[in-house]
Amino acid sequence: MSSKLKVVDLFSGCGGFSYGFEKAGFEVVLGVDNDKAALDTFKLNHKNSDIILGDLHLDSTLDEIENKIGGKQIDVIIAGPPCQGFSLTGSRKANDDRNRLFYSVFKLANRLKPKAVIIENVPGLATLYEGRAKTAILEEFDNLGLTKNFKVLYAPDYEVPQIRRRIFFVGLIEELGVFDFPEKILSEGKYNTCLKAIGDLPSRLDDLGEEIDSYDKPAESEYQTMMRNGNDVLFNHVGTKHTDLVINVISQVPEGGNHRDLPPGVGDSRKFNEAWTRYHSNKPSKTIDTGHRNHFHYKYNRVPTVRENARLQSFPDNFRFLGTKTQQYRQVGNAVPPLLGFHIAKKLLTYLDKKGE
DSSP: OOOSOEEEEETOTTSHHHHHHHHTTOEEEEEEESOHHHHHHHHHHOTTOEEEEOOTTSHHHHHHHHHHHTTOOOOEEEEOOOOTTTOSSSOOOTTOGGGGTHHHHHHHHHHHOOSEEEEEEOGGGGTGGGGHHHHHHHHHHHHTTEEEEEEEEEGGGGTOSBOOEEEEEEEEEGGGOOOOOOOOSOOTTSSOOHHHHHTTSOOOSSOOOOSEEOOSSOOOSHHHHHHHTTOOOEESOOOOOOOHHHHHHHHTSOTTOOGGGSOTTSSTTOOSTTTTEEOOTTSOBOOOOSOOSSEEOSSSSSOOOHHHHHHHHTOOTTOOOOSOHHHHHHHHHHSOOHHHHHHHHHHHHHHHHHHOO
């Protein structure tokens, strides 16, 4: 039996959070989600982990998790409950069932008695509905006898080339003390940029590429080298064929600009906040979301490929996404950036190592 500290990943999606923990030295025992395509991707990239396709609203799913674990000591539960209910985009409904899914995390923790519980979500969780969700989460940590701390982390500070803010709640068994979040790795001016992240990838203009393809030039930055990870096969870098009208509109958006920079009468079909956004080569990207219609490459007049979004989320190139193109984009956008998970996991190790076995 492995001596590595063991993790269960709830609302695992394709496994970005898990991948970061694995790279830090943990063993991910199980991923649980209700999205089959995402779990297919999870299983492909976490070959030694089990999966459960289930609804975490249901106690029967928690029973299935216990049975699958088979009595193993679980050291950590990580979870990224669906954020749509708390997001600053879309409808904000206080009675949205997705807003209460975090209770399943604590129900399972009460059964498994892990040493640490980590919940990730959008920062809006802390303030919407007068902060009731945040208060409820902290109360659940208290009910389990866990110390608690929370913080909004900015992904570029942790090497991720993307403007992404997420709140993390970390609870530890009392003898481990209160979790202190990892120090920043990079500072503004030193952040990984879009150019550093995806500048080595094929243009995908005349040739849209294939699901399994190859590079056409060497890596040009430390980040690109890290993402290639010795890999010589390029997955999920398939271009999108746009209409002439869409290409014409994109071509008029300056680098780093959006719909506000278009001439009057151009691009009127999309006039909301993120519409017609072109990335800037020398800055991190905008937040990668679950769609792919509103953000565009800093240089090419097209949407980013799944692989480019994955790079901007810090998934290495040997992490392959399954499902339809739409499902792949959704998996990437819903994920916790692996590098962000990695730095949290490395910090957590310094606490868990104190306890020993």
